[in-house]
Amino acid sequence: MDYVKLINCMRCGMCLPHCPTYKETFLETASPRGRVALVRKFQEGELVESEKFLEYVSLCLDCQACASACPCGVNAGELVAEFRCERKQEQGLSTMEDLILRKLVPHPDRLEAATAPLRLYQRTGLQKVVRSLGLLKVFPAALGRMEGLLPKLPEAPLRQTISEVTPAVGEQKGTVGFFLGCVMSLIFSEASLATVELLSALGYKVVTPKDQKCCGAPNMLGHDIEGLQDAARFNTDLFQSHELDFVVTDCGGCGAELKKYGHHLDGEAAATAFSTKVRDISEILATEAGALKEKLKPLPLKVTYHDPCHIAHCQGIRSQPRALINLIPGIDFRELPEADACCGSAGTYNIEKPEMSDRVLSRKVQNVQKTGADYLVTSNPGCLLQLKKALSEANPPVKVIHLTELLQMSLNA
Ligand code: SF4
Ligand code: SF4
Incomplete structure (x- = not known):
């Protein structure tokens, strides 16, 4: 240090x-x-x-x-x-840490196989029975909290269903690589599909390499620098083997980590070149504001925005998501008090430190309620998980969606 x-x-x-x-x-x-x-x-x-x-x-x-x-x-x-x-x-890593951080997380196929039973759990109706009977209380506390956060899973992870190349609609103005975050692909695939469709509609050819690995953020959270460096080397080589103008992600946590690959690999030239190409989706879309505005249709919704820490504090992105929301005709945008304060999700913090996480979350929920918004928009899977659950239980409930889902709603209105 x-x-x-x-x-x-x-x-x-x-x-x-x-x-x-x-x-x-x-x-x-x-x-x-x-x-x-x-x-x-x-x-x-x-x-x-x-x-x-x-x-x-x-x-x-x-x-x-x-x-x-x-x-x-x-x-x-x-x-x-x-x-x-x-x-x-x-x-050194414990046996469990080694299993999760080295043997599971860097292998998307294993991660997908590990979440398959959860799909079955939801599809067979077992989840409804467990929740309605209050059986979560008999689970070990951490498992019960994890289950409680689980939203409805998509039919399949996006990595399995998306084409490796999505052509540009109309004249092609550039080629971007799309970085699929693990949680975005496994849980929030609809939001990521909206991201790719928006890019394509704005004239970008989107390349989504299927062999990409986790960005390494879980390794960073687990304080496993070697695992993080392995992820950085692999993804750098993979994306640099394609001719790309930018590498785009719609996951705040992934974006923050990808932009630091150069730093994580002590300034290695390839990793630094890769990092300089990385953009959060809001950064790309903000440069296309004129073209996007022409395509958006009115949405008469009251909307507020929560800044994910990994986007506001780690990447310094604050104005672009707000500007994009305000492009939508008819939107009543309401600024959220303490918008850039953490929601308490923070990786696995909400499982490991439930008491403090709940205190931090409760402040966020109260602030959202002060806005009177019907929708809260944010762009990080951890925030989406944490806030979807808390705000679905609030009175009145508030819907939580990703920025690209809101834009797509307007596009298709
Ligand atoms: S703002 Fe906080 S961390 Fe920074 S110099 Fe002051 S006390 Fe130290
Ligand atoms: S919890 Fe406090 S000390 Fe830790 S990163 Fe956030 S602001 Fe800084």
Whole structure:
């Protein structure tokens, strides 16, 4: 870890009001400033790795709201993540971590096979029985929470059904590669199909290489740098073997990771070239605003937007999704208070730290209700999962959809 990054913190506290865990606890140990101090003291040998120390450090959501607020360029979330990666490299992966992060996640066919029983569980009606009888309570707590988050799965993962090449409609203005995020393909395939159809309608030929692997974000979450680097090398080579103007993704988490491949591979030329080509779908569509506006039809809906941390804080994308929503005639856009505050999903945080995740989520739900919106738009699968469940149970319920689904609704209205 670069010690200079730690000592750059001047302890001004400007990050504190932006940190979700600090806002819930008002504890210095649950603040960005406190976390930087803890890691620094550990590096200086003044603190040992006690249970309490690990608890403080692991309460960080890695949402990086602190980085957006810090005038000195300190990124407490990233520093904590780097610290945990270094510790993991020293300790090695557990058998379970090795199984999930190395033997399952990097293999899309295995991931798809692993989720097949869930489709059966839903299609046979067993899920309805389990939920209506309240049997989730007898599941182990973590399993019960995971099941509770599961929305209706598509008939098949998008990776299995999409064509490797989707031609441009009309005159072709460019060729883009489409990066299929694992969760987007497995669960939110309709949103990703809408993404590809929008790109095609705007004149882009879309290449979706079927052998692509997970972006490596789960490895980063599991503090497995080697696994992340393997994913970065593989995807870089695969996409760079095609002639592409851009590599597009509609998954905030994947986009944030893909844009850092150059960094993850210590500035390797191919990975850096790949990263510079990566665009979130909202970045591409915003450049096509004129052409898109001509195709959109009125939607008389009250809509608000939640900024995924991986899009707003990690990629600095804030204006484009809002501008795209406002292109739709008839839309009543309502700005969400604390729109760029984490929803509490944060990878597997909502399973591992349910109490803090629920507190952070509850604040988000209250803010959404203040807008009076019927629809909440967002662009990250973790946020979609977390917010779909919470807002379907809110009174009144609010529908949660991906940005490209909203645009497609308008296109087809
Ligand atoms: S992390 Fe940045 S904003 Fe927070 S206390 Fe340190 S210098 Fe100030
Ligand atoms: S990454 Fe998020 S939770 Fe962690 S210190 Fe920064 S603002 Fe707080």
